[in-house]
Amino acid sequence: MCKEFERVMQEKFEMSAKGEMNFFLGLQVHQFEKGIFIYQTKYVGDILKRFQMEDSKPVGTPLAQNHGITPDGTGEHVEPSLYRAMIRSLMYLTASRPDIMYPTCLLARYQCNPKVSHMMAVKRIFHYLKGCLDTGLWYPKDDNFDLIAFSDYDHGGCKIDAKSISAGCLFFGKSCSHVAM
Template sequence: MLVQVYLDDIIFGSTDQKMVAEFLDVMQKRFKISSLGAINFFLGLQVDQTEKGIFLHQSKYVADILSRFKMEDERIAKNPLSVNHGITPENTGPKVNPTLYRAIIGSLMYLTASRPDIMFATYLCARYQAQPNVNHMLAAKKIMRYLKGTPSLGLWYPRKDGFNLMAFSDSDYGGCKRDFKSTSGGCQFLGSRLISWQYKKQTSVAQSTCEAKYIAAASYMSGTPVSSVPTVRAIGSGSGQTRAEKKTKPRRVTKSQSKKAAEHNNELQVGPNDCKLE
């Protein structure tokens, strides 16, 4: 049996209906409580139970925030965030009401309990709550325009499925324009059921795309903090482009230098995608 208590609300359930009835009887004898039957709504989270599985969604909450911020008549967006979104911390552009902006961000953050598809965009906008400008507000409103087109998306947990644990991780590269730190993302599946998901800005500046992805993988697979994983350096031409490589200018190489470099590469005998840990 599983029991969850949140202030004065209790959720409990079990595969054994007899155990459920006994627990309810004990609670009613010791406390003044009322049973509402099978759960279908809890803290803004809607629960649809069928014979095939359970579907969690927040479609009512989506409608509420669209009405609250007067977004019902806005056009629908196909995605929550553009690839080249142009969101920067620069204080250029007209300022917007910070109270309104924080209210929007807070509502969107609560919605990420069942909508991992908006999590990255929401937490990116949440970084600029101190002095938001019109670009930040447009990005936050685009998330809501995306929600208008997908109000019923949620999490599906089938009753009959496997229990193989699978985990995935990824990261961008220098996505934060303030300190050029990368953002890690990860999700874990139990069979086809999504059981957890995370986004977190890395605490150190990755020097290559390979290093950023290794930091993300190591932190989410091992459960260690992002800052405590070993540094990964890419060697070889195809294993990741560093920030320094982008700024390096071509230079003239003599024949003797070219010969020495070729001999050195033959001694290393590494492939284009090989990496090593320092």
């Protein structure tokens, strides 16, 4: 059936089949007998090099505990275009790296008026990436998937404007145990 599809597509469109997919829109794809691994190791290396952080010291987490990231009205300004370029690069990386989604989106709030404290936090994400280049998403072939979601709402918890903030966590895949609510 796949060969027939390939033949029909080649008749209708100017294309050629190059075998298994290894790259797709900047994502590296590795197909195994037990599943598919999607990652962006090459892209991480490229952005570390682009922002001159390939020799940076790795850290264990993308965001410091009790980070205290706020608009920082008194801090020294940094170059907004560099800050935005770094955030843009990290946002693209979240396609295969949900581990950096929260800190990247948190720091994206300050693109209009970034301060040194914000830039230091962005650079921490890059230090974190340096230590885990090969992290990605694993999709096993097993068709027994569970979707488990957790959410946490903090009504009036934002320190800046007392707006409600929320967080969530989704687990998609085969679970070892179920959590009773």
